[in-house]
Amino acid sequence: xxxxxxxxxxxxxxxxxxxxxxxxxxxxxxxxxxxxxxxxxxxxxxxxxxxxxxxxxxxxxxxxxxxxxxxxxxxxxxxxxxxxxxxxxxxxxxxxxxxxxxxxxxxxxxxxxxxxxxxxxxxxxxxxxxxxxxxxxxxxxxxxxxxxxxxxxxxxxxxxxxxxxxxxxxxxxxxxxxxxxxxxxxxxxxxxxxxxxxxxxxxxxxxxxxxxxxxxxxxxxxxxxxxxxxxxxxxxxxxxxxxxxxxxxxxxxxxxxxxxxxxxxxxxxxxxxxxxxxxxxxxxxxxxxxxxxxxxxxxxxxxxxxxxxxxxxxxxxxxxxxxxxxxxxxxxxxxxxxxxxxxxxxxxxxxxxxxxxxxxxxxxxxxxxxxxxxxxxxxxxx
Amino acid sequence: xxxxxxxxxxxxxxxxxxxxxxxxxxxxxxxxxxxxxxxxxxxxxxxxxxxxxxxxxxxxxxxxxxxxxxxxxxxxxxxxxxxxxxxxxxxxxxxxxxxxxxxxxxxxxxxxxxxxxxxxxxxxxxxxxxxxxxxxxxxxxxxxxxxxxxxxxxxxxxxxxxxxxxxxxxxxxxxxxxxxxxxxxxxxxx
Numbered sequence: 001x002x003x004x005x006x007x008x009x010x011x012x013x014x015x016x017x018x019x020x021x022x023x024x025x026x027x028x029x030x031x032x033x034x035x036x037x038x039x040x041x042x043x044x045x046x047x048x049x050x051x052x053x054x055x056x057x058x059x060x061x062x063x064x065x066x067x068x069x070x071x072x073x074x075x076x077x078x079x080x081x082x083x084x085x086x087x088x089x090x091x092x093x094x095x096x097x098x099x100x101x102x103x104x105x106x107x108x109x110x111x112x113x114x115x116x117x118x119x120x121x122x123x124x125x126x127x128x129x130x131x132x133x134x135x136x137x138x139x140x141x142x143x144x145x146x147x148x149x150x151x152x153x154x155x156x157x158x159x160x161x162x163x164x165x166x167x168x169x170x171x172x173x174x175x176x177x178x179x180x181x182x183x184x185x186x187x188x189x190x191x192x193x194x195x196x197x198x199x200x201x202x203x204x205x206x207x208x209x210x211x212x213x214x215x216x217x218x219x220x221x222x223x224x225x226x227x228x229x230x231x232x233x234x235x236x237x238x239x240x241x242x243x244x245x246x247x248x249x250x251x252x253x254x255x256x257x258x259x260x261x262x263x264x265x266x267x268x269x270x271x272x273x274x275x276x277x278x279x280x281x282x283x284x285x286x287x288x289x290x291x292x293x294x295x296x297x298x299x300x301x302x303x304x305x306x307x308x309x310x311x312x313x314x315x316x317x318x319x320x321x322x323x324x325x326x327x328x329x330x331x332x333x334x335x336x337x338x339x340x341x342x343x344x345x346x347x348x349x350x351x352x353x354x355x356x357x358x359x360x361x362x363x364x365x366x367x368x369x370x371x372x373x374x375x376x377x378x379x380x381x382x
Numbered sequence: 383x384x385x386x387x388x389x390x391x392x393x394x395x396x397x398x399x400x401x402x403x404x405x406x407x408x409x410x411x412x413x414x415x416x417x418x419x420x421x422x423x424x425x426x427x428x429x430x431x432x433x434x435x436x437x438x439x440x441x442x443x444x445x446x447x448x449x450x451x452x453x454x455x456x457x458x459x460x461x462x463x464x465x466x467x468x469x470x471x472x473x474x475x476x477x478x479x480x481x482x483x484x485x486x487x488x489x490x491x492x493x494x495x496x497x498x499x500x501x502x503x504x505x506x507x508x509x510x511x512x513x514x515x516x517x518x519x520x521x522x523x524x525x526x527x528x529x530x531x532x533x534x535x536x537x538x539x540x541x542x543x544x545x546x547x548x549x550x551x552x553x554x555x556x557x558x559x560x561x562x563x564x565x566x567x568x569x570x571x572x
Binding site: 036037041138140141142145146150209212213215216217218221222224225226233240241242243244245248249252306 | 472473474477481485488489492493496497498499501502503505506507509510513514516517520539542543545546550553
């Protein structure tokens with residue numbers, strides 16, 4: 001247990017020290033005699049390119065989400081799963097993970113050595129996951145009110161009943177983190193701890209390209225004409241994020257490492273997840289962009305969900321807010337202010353030197369993020 | 383009315399809308415009366431087609447602005463690549479240095495563009511114009527559905543909205559029933 005953890009649940013907000021930035025992993029050029037490209041090397045390059053092309057076609061077939069689980073409830077909108085416990089003694093308070101509405105939840109269980117879910121299980125927690133299904137054209141009027149007050153609430157009740165407890169840890173990622181915070185303001189009696197990863201909160205402080213694009217998007221017209229936000233539109237938004245360093249350079253790296261099975265496997269899992277994008281329910285997306293990004297209503301405590309107003313100052317439960325310094329989807333400046341808005345006396349901000357996905361699905365996350373999250377939770381889960 | 387006003391009123395309007403209006407008004411003249419009823423469907427379609435043309439022209443204008451930004455950024459990145467990369471590509475090292483210089487230059491140029499407020503505004507306009515284009519096509523399609531006596535998109539939307547509201551009401555009623563039966567159980571001591 002760290003010195004900070006030993007301070008107990010009444011500690012005030014503390015910021016994790018930011019580890020030193022890793023220098024870019026470019027080999028230092030050595031002065032040497034210039035070698036020309038030989039025909040054999042060109043032939044080898046062609047072989048690698050050809051293999052890369054065929055390997056990329058298999059991305060959809062690669063296995064993800066392998067941690068054993070049981071489906072507790074499946075509706076047209078969501079699937080509630082309960083993961084098989086890995087150790088005998090589990091912490092008393094169950095964890096319900098609320099995933100985002102963007103892409104698929106298997107990023108939390110991408111592969112055994114980088115699984116967020118598996119790590120929590122191995123630390124003795126009882127883990128449930130709320131996995132959203134793709135909305136159909138008939139779901140264009142589904143709003144945050146439905147997601148928060150109906151679907152999350154239904155799942156919370158099921159988890160509480162199954163675990164025979166009256167409170168759980170609500171744990172959200174990205175958009176799911178914002179929804180978890182909304183839920184906690186309205187149904188605090190069922191929440192023991194709130195753990196959020198990269199929540200979208202104060203969008204006026206957001207510095208990302210996504211935030212900038214959202215500010216000029218006519219979402220009212222989109223709802224009227226397209227209904228749900230088409231997946232193609234989401235791809236278009238992703239394509240402007242680090243387009244060359246990540247979008248193009250990653251394929252150069254793949255060609256260079258095409259014979260390394262482990263590298264290829266890791267690459268394909270992430271690639272599969274990146275392009276596995278369902279549409280977003282029209283009214284929900286309208287609220288997300290118009291109310292949260294354009295009017296910043298969540299941070300102003302003026303966001304309306306049905307008959308309720310979301311007032312973040314009502315949150316009094318212990319809160320852990322995890323942000324990434326290199327997050328180019330939700331900037332830490334947008335997530336961190338949540339800790340200043342809530343009334344919880346036990347609140348903690350953890351900052352890590354990684355990105356939005358690196359925070360949850362990387363070896364860095366397994367070695368640096370999850371042990372600290374587990375420690376924080378263990379002190380508050382009995 | 384002054385002489386100038388009269389001149390302005392009678393100034394011919396040769397825009398597609400002006401010509402359409404002129405033609406529609408002519409059709410409504412009493413002497414051509416029966417023709418009006420006959421051409422009603424035609425005039426509705428014509429209106430939509432003219433609107434589609436207008437929307438397409440706006441979409442093209444916004445697309446042109448978008449592509450001119452992209453092209454200018456591409457030129458800037460290509461220039462930076464040329465300045466930073468080896469002048470001759472002979473060795474493996476030269477190719478590798480060229481690749482690095484290119485990725486660096488293009489990333490800097492395009493990330494700068496995509497995060498600029500100017501790009502956000504133009505992107506928003508292209509997005510909006512694309513939606514207008516879809517809307518104009520939908521309007522034409524809706525007319526075809528009406529001719530076939532099929533429910534239109536707007537009619538289905540109304541049903542979906544009703545269904546959504548109904549689901550919500552059922553949910554609230556269920557909750558109320560649960561609360562009242564819990565209260566009843568509590569007062570009965572069961």
